Amino acid sequence: MLRYHRWVTKKNYKHKAWSFSFNSKLVLLCNAIIIVAATLFFYFLERKNTLALEKGFNGEWVTSFFMANAARSAGYNSIDLSFVGAPTIFLIMLLMWVGASPGSTGGGVKVTTVALSLLNIIALAKGKEFIEIFKRRIASESVNKAFAIILLSLIVVACSFFLLIFTDPDKSMKALLFESLSAYTTCGLSLGVTPSLSMGGKLIIVVTMLVGRVGMLTLLVAFIKNTMRRNVIFPEEKILF
Numbered sequence: 621m622l623r624y625h626r627w628v629t630k631k632n633y634k635h636k637a638w639s640f641s642f643n644s645k646l647v648l649l650c651n652a653i654i655i656v657a658a659t660l661f662f663y664f665l666e667r668k669n670t671l672a673l674e675k676g677f678n679g680e681w682v683t684s685f686f687m688a689n690a691a692r693s694a695g696y697n698s699i700d701l702s703f704v705g706a707p708t709i710f711l712i713m714l715l716m717w718v719g720a721s722p723g724s725t726g727g728g729v730k731v732t733t734v735a736l737s738l739l740n741i742i743a744l745a746k747g748k749e750f751i752e753i754f755k756r757r758i759a760s761e762s763v764n765k766a767f768a769i770i771l772l773s774l775i776v777v778a779c780s781f782f783l784l785i786f787t788d789p790d791k792s793m794k795a796l797l798f799e800s801l802s803a804y805t806t807c808g809l810s811l812g813v814t815p816s817l818s819m820g821g822k823l824i825i826v827v828t829m830l831v832g833r834v835g836m837l838t839l840l841v842a843f844i845k846n847t848m849r850r851n852v853i854f855p856e857e858k859i860l861f
Contacts, residue, residue, distance in 0.1 A: 642754060643732075645754055646732060646735065646753070646754070647721045647732060650721075650731040650732060650734075650735045651721060651731060654692075654715075654718065654731060655685075655689065658688035658689075658692075658711070658715055659681070659684045659688040660684075661688075661711055662684040662687055662688050662708065662711060663680060663681060665705060665707050665708045665711065666684070666699075666704060666705065666708055667680060669703070669704065669705055669708075670703055670704055671683060671684065671699075673699075683698055683699065686698055687699065687712075688715065690809075691715040691716055691807065691809065692718065692719055692728065692807075693719055693720040693724075693726030693727050693728065693805070693806070693807055694807075694808075695807050695808025697809060701809065701810075701811055701812075702812055706794075709794065709811075712798075712809065713797070713798060713801050716801055716802055716805045716807045716809065717773065717777075717801060717805060718730075718731055718734050719731070719805055727804070727805035727806035727807055727832055727833070728805045728807075729769050729770055730769075733766045733769050734766075734770070736751065736758065736762060736766040737770055739751045739753060739758070740763050740766075740767075751763065765837070769835075769836075769837055772836040772837055772840075773804065773836065775836075776804055776828065776831055776832070776836050777797075777800050777801050777804050777828075780800040780804065780824055780827075780828040781796055781797050781800040783820075783824050784796040784800060784824055784825075787817075787818050787821040787824065788813075788817055788818050788821045791813050791817075792813075794811070795811040795813045796813070798810070798811050799811070799813060799814065799817075799825065800825075800828060803828040803829045803832065804828050804832035805832055806829055806832055
């Protein structure tokens with residue numbers, strides 16, 4: 621590269637330092653934490669169960685790493701989910717709900733949304749009014765949006781799960797909850813009940829996938845956004861908690 625630049629431009633090549641943006645650093649940090657934590661949890665939860673079938677120590681860790689990442693959005697599974705323990709099922713559902721990174725095609729509420737919510741809790745516990753990370757202050761709008769996305773996701777999953785209980789009462793509640801969460805996060809994992817769902821249950825799954833893919837907050841903004849702006853500022857009040 622240096623020789624080519626000298627031959628073509630007849631000038632010395634000057635390398636310009638390239639720095640990561642704030643969002644890139646936050647996404648990389650969040651993904652590093654969740655990948656390491658999820659891999660460790662999966663390994664220690666399943667090392668005496670499904671991982672015992674893997675060949676060797678390396679195979680166990682590779683499977684743990686793969687499942688910890690696939691559960692977040694890929695939808696592939698290298699082990700039969702019907703044989704994993706209940707704590708591992710809960711871990712997979714949590715990973716599906718967290719999802720991938722913003723700007724990607726992955727589902728879930730996104731890692732930065734969960735990170736902002738946790739950082740806001742820590743900031744409140746410390747008595748701070750703002751979230752500060754990487755020598756930057758997070759805008760209040762981003763924090764409000766993060767909590768709205770989390771609350772709306774829980775409402776949609778709860779409604780989908782509640783309706784599935786009525787349409788498919790013969791299925792286990794664990795499988796239906798897993799199905800609802802997987803549909804909302806568009807992950808694709810299942811405990812094997814998807815083909816046997818009733819027509820109403822399948823329709824609920826389709827609608828849940830659509831809402832999860834588009835985003836409930838996006839749908840609300842599209843349908844109920846108030847285009848009329850009023851130049852009025854009401855007095856401020858504090859709510860008791």
